[in-house]
Amino acid sequence: MTKKTRLSFSSLSIEPEKPAQAPPVQERKKPTKSSTYQYAKKKYGSSGKGVRPFDSRNHPKNAGSIKIPPPEKGVVRVITLGGVEEIGKNMTAIEIGDDIIVIDAGMHFSTDATPGIDYVIPNTTYLEERKDKIRALIITHAHLDHIGGAPLVLSRIGNPPVYSRNLSILMMRKRQAEFPHLPPMKENIVEKDSVITCGKIKVRFFGVTHTIPDSMGVIIETEHGWVVTPGDYKLDQVDGIVSAEEEKEYSIFDKAKVLLLMTDSTNIENEGFSLPEIKVHQGLENLIKKIHGRIIIAAFASHITRLAFIVKFAESLGKKIAIDGRSMKTNIEVAIEAGLFQPKKGTMISLEEAQNYPPNKVIILMTGAQGEEFAALNRAANKSHKKFALHKGDTIILSSSIVPGNELQVQKMKDGLSRQGVKIISYRTAGEDFVHATGHGNKEDIRWLHKKTHPKFFVAIHGNHFMLELHKELALEIGMPEENIIVPDNGSIIEIPANGEKIALRKEHAPSGAMMVDGASISDTQDISAIRRISSSATA
Structure with a gap:
């Protein structure tokens, strides 16, 4: 032995x-x-x-x-x-x-x-x-x-x-x-x-x-x-x-x-040249303005520039932001500590508080765009999330590409999401409203x-x-x-x-x-x- x-x-x-x-x-x-x-x-x-x-x-x-x-x-x-x-x-x-x-x-x-x-x-x-x-x-x-x-x-x-x-x-x-x-x-x-x-x-x-x-x-x-x-x-x-x-x-x-x-x-x-991040900001602006209902945006927790933009744009529309995912919470806290942006008082709310607002007044930022087993969005997809449930009419924006090797787990997650009656927008389906650009x-x-x-x-x-x-x-x-x-x-x-x-x-x-x-x-x-x-x- x-x-x-x-x-x-x-x-x-x-x-x-x-x-x-x-x-x-x-x-x-x-x-x-x-x-x-x-x-x-x-x-x-x-x-x-x-x-x-x-x-x-x-x-x-x-x-x-x-x-x-x-x-x-x-x-x-x-x-x-x-x-x-x-x-x-x-x-x-x-x-x-x-x-x-x-x-x-x-x-x-x-x-x-x-x-x-x-x-x-x-x-x-x-x-x-x-x-x-x-x-x-x-x-x-x-x-x-x-x-x-x-x-x-x-x-x-x-x-x-x-x-x-x-x-x-x-x-x-x-x-x-x-x-x-x-x-x-x-x-x-x-x-x-x-x-x-x-x-x-x-x-x-x-x-x-x-x-x-x-x-x-x-x-x-x-x-x-x-x-x-x-x-x-x-x-x-x-x-x-x-x-x-x-x-x-x-x-x-x-x-x-x-x-x-x-x-x-x-x-x-x-x-060619890489897609500029400003194009993603414009695409997210267009989608957020025209989507009726609750919006869930899944992104890399490390894309701090994009996350900060979403928070600031949500503020301009009078929407609240809830964050689900430890790494994303940590990164945003560090970005605020670094002085990179400063949300207005009351903009950031807990996931529990988000349930008390009309669906069109809340944007939820989540980890898990890669279908990671323990990430927030995947737990929502397989209904194992203890504090959050999806509803028919929700829109999920996958603001990332798929990392090579993650294709099967992302597809499995998308299957679980679609069975719950939500709309999924990804970089492949967003058309001219770009939702992701490489770094x-x-x-x-x-x-x-x-x-x-x-x-x-x-x-x-x-x-x-x-x-x-x-x-x-x-x-x-x-x-x-x-x-x-x-x-x-x-x-x-x-x-x-x-x-x-x-x-x-x-x-x-x-x-x-x-x-x-x-x-x-x-x-x-x-x-x-x-x-x-x-x-x-x-x-x-």
């Missing part, structure tokens, strides 16, 4: 050249899988975390301990630790001399390939072995695929100072509060035009447009030019004409020498950024491998030499030598097997088939 162990984050440590020691054997519990952020929050609280290195691909680059020499003098080293070969758990490190800057520390939730696992964070082994060199963790924006792993990552890499803008720091405080057994975060609020020094490295910031306020790009200054990453972004534009404010933000690059651009590949398949730039947004920054070298990030290859094709089309382009894997080590004249991949890889976070007991074996066997036997 295979032994089962609980791996507690607070007790598990990985020291250079020393293997981790397993905690005492405990009785195996039934594995559970969270579908939503709020479920993960409820499950963990102040308890210990199971964190375990795990390589789902059994790639040889993760086998054993590989000695990776430090970068030579003047070399710019980039290590892609997450966010390539995948969507999510973004993390990149820049190493110059004796200084390392880490950009983002994201997560993604488990998939069918990782049963019994709650979520996944990037492998931090390379950083743990060099924690004395880490000068900062810089967060580009406060989405979970960029901040979700931060509390666990920070404690493993020496708890370096964290730099980000106001909303992002406030959101990270909320995330950090879920881990009271970990050291407090060393937070530092910066502005979009701030300049800081981390060790011997000078770092600049610039504002970008995304679905969450206070998003920012990062500039690392080197002797041969700037290393630039905008994080997640789209252009504030209409019909391809970029707004004056956006032009002003990016004017920082007009006379700059950009050595390396690393940028988002998420929407590289989508032709990532399409192909022409990306082309514009390349031309604006005019980099010497380019590394494609944030996307599955085929997306990165498509991004490479775009860079070639624009005129960049193929030898100046890198399509990395997780764990790739990229170097620009001291003369700044070429870019290359090192033969070594940083350890890249994902770190699985699990509150349940798991097998000692680092083999995904073992995890599957445990999950299957526990639910048989």
Whole structure:
């Protein structure tokens, strides 16, 4: 019989050249899988975390301990630790001399390939072995695929100072509060035009447009030019004409020498420019004004700009707003604390109070547009919601696209909703009244950024491998030499030598097997088939 162990984050440590020691054997519990952020929050609280290195691909680059020499003098080293070969758990490190800057520390939730696992964070082994060199963790924006792993990552890499803008720091405080057994975060609020020094490295910031306020790009200054990453972004534009404010933000690059651009590949398949958010605001305005009856709007809890707009527009029509969903309530509370908007007194009411108002005087904001098992809208769809029931004549606006992999659960939820006599409006059925726009730039947004920054070298990030290859094709089309382009894997080590004249991949890889976070007991074996066997036997 295979032994089962609980791996507690607070007790598990990985020291250079020393293997981790397993905690005492405990009785195996039934594995559970969270579908939503709020479920993960409820499950963990102040308890210990199971964190375990795990390589789902059994790639040889993760086998054993590989000695990776430090970068030579003047070399710019980039290590892609997450966010390539995948969507999510973004993390990149820049190493110059004796200084390392880490950009983002994201997560993604488990998939069918990782049963019994709650979520996944990037492998931090390379950083743990060099924690004395880490000068900062810089967060580009406060989405979970960029901040979700931060509390666990920070404690493993020496708890370096964290730099980000106001909303992002406030959101990270909320995330950090879920881990009271970990050291407090060393937070530092910066502005979009701030300049800081981390060790011997000078770092600049610039504002970008995304679905969450206070998003920012990062500039690392080197002797041969700037290393630039905008994080997640789209252009504030209409019909391809970029707004004056956006032009002003990016004017920082007009006379700059950009050595390396690393940028988002998420929407590289989508032709044209991305739909501007203002079009969604106009579409929601039209729908809210012409719908008679109660309106339920389901959206991503992280789309704070859109949620704030809905609240303010509801106020202008004399409507009340009720919020159902812990993550959405939390995010709106943080946005108000950050001063991003301020509802009038009496606008925000409880779900229970909403029952006392005429249907046409209430808008209910809900989590669950992805059909998540425990989210508010899905519980309404399957009639398991204890405080809310749908009525014939209600209109549900799904103000989101469907995340790949969620199609079946969204369809099941829509079936449950439609059986209750409600009208459903989605991005596919809304016509000219747009109800959703992506927060990532399409192909022409990306082309514009390349031309604006005019980099010497380019590394494609944030996307599955085929997306990165498509991004490479775009860079070639624009005129960049193929030898100046890198399509990395997780764990790739990229170097620009001291003369700044070429870019290359090192033969070594940083350890890249994902770190699985699990509150349940798991097998000692680092083999995904073992995890599957445990999950299957526990639910048989």
